[in-house]
Amino acid sequence: MLPRGRVCLLSFALWIGSSVARLPGTQHPLLTPHNDEKTRADEYEFKHPIRKIAIIGAGPSALVAYRDFVQAGFEVRLFERDDVPGGNWHYTDEAPADTPVPNVAIPLADFVPSFPPPGVDLPFSTDYESDTEIRKDHRGPKPVWDTLTSNAPSFQELPWPAGTKWELTHYQLRNYVRAFASYHNINSNDDNPAVSYNTRVELVEKRLNDQGEEDGWRLWLKKLVPTGNNTSRATWWTEDFDAVTVASGRYNAAVIPSIPGLSEWVQNFSGHISHSRQYRRPQAFEGKTVLIVGASVSGSEISRDINAHAKQVIQSIHPAAHYRVINYLRRVPQNTTIVSEIKQFLPLASGASFESGQIELKNGTIITGIDHIIFATGFRYSFPFLPQYYDDAAYVPHEGSSTDVTPFLPADGSHIRHLHLDLFYIRDPTLAFLGMNLGTQSFSYSDYLSLALAKVWSNTAKLPSVSEMWRMYDKVLEDRGGHGKHFQFLGPTRLTANIRFFIGWLNEAAVKYGGKQIDGLQKYVPEVNDYWLYSHYGGALKENVTTKAMEANLFGAIDIESQIGLFQVDSQEVAYQLMFDDNW
Ligand SMILES: Cc1cc2nc3c(=O)[nH]c(=O)nc-3n(C[C@H](O)[C@H](O)[C@H](O)COP(=O)(O)OP(=O)(O)OC[C@H]3O[C@@H](n4cnc5c(N)ncnc54)[C@H](O)[C@@H]3O)c2cc1C
Numbered sequence: 170m171l172p173r174g175r176v177c178l179l180s181f182a183l184w185i186g187s188s189v190a191r192l193p194g195t196q197h198p199l200l201t202p203h204n205d206e207k208t209r210a211d212e213y214e215f216k217h218p219i220r221k222i223a224i225i226g227a228g229p230s231a232l233v234a235y236r237d238f239v240q241a242g243f244e245v246r247l248f249e250r251d252d253v254p255g256g257n258w259h260y261t262d263e264a265p266a267d268t269p270v271p272n273v274a275i276p277l278a279d280f281v282p283s284f285p286p287p288g289v290d291l292p293f294s295t296d297y298e299s300d301t302e303i304r305k306d307h308r309g310p311k312p313v314w315d316t317l318t319s320n321a322p323s324f325q326e327l328p329w330p331a332g333t334k335w336e337l338t339h340y341q342l343r344n345y346v347r348a349f350a351s352y353h354n355i356n357s358n359d360d361n362p363a364v365s366y367n368t369r370v371e372l373v374e375k376r377l378n379d380q381g382e383e384d385g386w387r388l389w390l391k392k393l394v395p396t397g398n399n400t401s402r403a404t405w406w407t408e409d410f411d412a413v414t415v416a417s418g419r420y421n422a423a424v425i426p427s428i429p430g431l432s433e434w435v436q437n438f439s440g441h442i443s444h445s446r447q448y449r450r451p452q453a454f455e456g457k458t459v460l461i462v463g464a465s466v467s468g469s470e471i472s473r474d475i476n477a478h479a480k481q482v483i484q485s486i487h488p489a490a491h492y493r494v495i496n497y498l499r500r501v502p503q504n505t506t507i508v509s510e511i512k513q514f515l516p517l518a519s520g521a522s523f524e525s526g527q528i529e530l531k532n533g534t535i536i537t538g539i540d541h542i543i544f545a546t547g548f549r550y551s552f553p554f555l556p557q558y559y560d561d562a563a564y565v566p567h568e569g570s571s572t573d574v575t576p577f578l579p580a581d582g583s584h585i586r587h588l589h590l591d592l593f594y595i596r597d598p599t600l601a602f603l604g605m606n607l608g609t610q611s612f613s614y615s616d617y618l619s620l621a622l623a624k625v626w627s628n629t630a631k632l633p634s635v636s637e638m639w640r641m642y643d644k645v646l647e648d649r650g651g652h653g654k655h656f657q658f659l660g661p662t663r664l665t666a667n668i669r670f671f672i673g674w675l676n677e678a679a680v681k682y683g684g685k686q687i688d689g690l691q692k693y694v695p696e697v698n699d700y701w702l703y704s705h706y707g708g709a710l711k712e713n714v715t716t717k718a719m720e721a722n723l724f725g726a727i728d729i730e731s732q733i734g735l736f737q738v739d740s741q742e743v744a745y746q747l748m749f750d751d752n753w
């Protein structure tokens with residue numbers, strides 16, 4: 170029997186419940202009066218209805234977008250430069266070409282767009298012979314190596330089967346992403362006419378209609394199909410769309426830092442210097458002395474991988490490197506020599522071998538006897554098909570396309586500006602960027618982003634006015650400490666806040682306009698996060714990794730005093746959480 174007090178409470182609750190049930194039917198239970206009173210001036214109005222959407226890419230982000238756009242009733246076309254879906258997770262033994270030193274201009278750092286001869290009728294085809302390099306450049310081999318393992322929360326729609334290991338091989342992830350593509354009938358062997366593999370988007374331009382008004386987008390496309398062992402056929406054509414989703418990935422353009430003397434070394438000994446995106450197998454470094462530059466995820470994982478094969482591994486870290494390097498280096502075997510940043514590559518004597526070259530570090534030490542250098546120094550955003558939006562790129566618009574463009578892509582490729590929710594281009598929200606955040610769960614987060622695109626473009630969710638989008642952008646800019654390399658970085662706190670925002674916004678819109686609703690992330694994710702980190706980076710991590718003792722232990726070989734500030738972090742809890750998301 171319930172105590173008397175509880176009986177009273179229960180009766181009160183039942184009374185409230187029955188009263189609510191009798192309220193007049195004019196009430197909208199989940200909407201605040203503010204929403205009902207909203208005037209149209211508060212909302213962004215598209216200049217033309219959106220019916221046909223292009224998606225660039227067939228990686229995890231693009232596949233989710235395809236599903237949501239089709240479910241929302243759009244006509245969708247998906248273009249993928251590679252021959253299969255999977256994006257980053259399509260491993261091949263074929264590695265990308267050498268990264269130019271010095272770096273080429275960011276707009277062209279991924280590829281140089283290719284067009285048919287001027288004035289020809291489209292579609293236009295031509296045949297290539299000895300096409301190995303052309304094919305490689307066209308499809309863009311991905312930056313994944315044979316032994317790479319991944320931690321990837323599933324697509325929400327297709328949970329990993331019970332008992333699946335949290336740490337997966339990239340082969341498992343490849344199979345999983347392809348299974349997701351097959352599930353939606355867009356794998357390369359599904360012959361779905363909505364999807365075009367082997368097709369690179371060369372240019373995206375704003376189209377003008379007969380009245381000279383902007384009217385959607387025109388895509389310049391190039392398909393490259395093998396016709397024999399060493400031959401292929403290229404075909405160019407254009408297609409028009411009302412909206413475009415850029416889901417081309419964020420690791421397409423590799424970066425090698427500008428270090429005095431390096432260009433001369435590369436010119437003389439290109440085969441001895443590579444970028445982490447070209448790394449495939451440790452056996453290539455059997456018995457060699459290898460210098461790895463960088464100690465973030467790629468640098469430390471590759472260092473660990475080649476350790477048992479190389480004669481010696483030396484790892485050079487950046488004095489300004491972010492604080493997480495100390496944590497990543499915990500995975501590096503103790504016989505690795507950690508050294509400070511490189512100051513210069515000393516001039517090579519005439520006829521000298523690579524091994525005799527001398528490298529001066531910033532602390533004055535000279536190192537020599539290196540057989541191979543791997544630059545694990547990261548990537549930049551590069552969108553060669555949007556040259557008009559870079560502030561310093563040469564761009565000649567084709568006839569019938571708008572010249573009214575405002576650059577928003579920084580020439581150093583460090584981040585992307587002027588996006589609402591890191592997603593909609595504020596000046597024209599018919600252009601969207603998907604999967605561009607760092608420090609987030611690519612697979613599960615794309616559900617929120619692509620549903621937002623599908624709803625907004627089908628008018629079943631509203632964007633705020635342009636002035637409100639700019640106001641929100643300025644707030645984001647302030648919160649993230651201004652523009653820069655980490656502008657697109659989320660991490661767990663922002664990720665959680667963003668997911669809450671999307672759930673509130675999109676589910677409220679679903680109540681008002683109908684359509685799909687969305688849940689939060691699976692509850693187990695934060696818990697698994699903790700276990701994964703514990704097993705991956707070691708038990709002591711959570712307590713205190715930034716102690717002087719540990720720094721001295723790991724970095725005894727370098728002048729710690731010159732690295733002041735290197736491992737400053739707001740709180741260890743933050744560093745710990747950031748690392749998990751940083752692997753995504
Ligand atoms: C070494 C490495 C390890 C990683 N480890 C993890 C991990 O453990 N867990 C995790 O969740 N994430 C990890 N990631 C992040 C990974 O990028 C995401 O998991 C995921 O692949 C992002 O999906 P996406 O669709 O946004 O981009 P991508 O997977 O990069 O796909 C982009 C697609 O666009 C295509 N494309 C590009 N340009 C064009 C064009 N002009 N025309 C047509 N197609 C084009 C590309 O060919 C590609 O298929 C890792 C990344 C790297 C580099």
Ligand SMILES: NC(=O)c1ccc[n+]([C@@H]2O[C@H](COP(=O)([O-])OP(=O)(O)OC[C@H]3O[C@@H](n4cnc5c(N)ncnc54)[C@H](OP(=O)(O)O)[C@@H]3O)[C@@H](O)[C@H]2O)c1
Nearest residue numbers: 319426463465466467486487489490491546547751752753
């Ligand atoms: N699943 C996995 O195991 C795995 C493995 C590899 C990569 N990844 C993914 O790939 C993404 C990219 O990782 P990444 O490691 O390739 O790139 P990254 O995180 O951008 O790291 C590049 C590192 O190089 C440092 N650096 C730059 N110039 C240097 C110099 N002159 N000397 C020494 N260090 C220098 C950078 O320091 P500053 O930041 O100070 O410039 C940075 O720490 C990750 O975020 C992750 O998503 C995952």
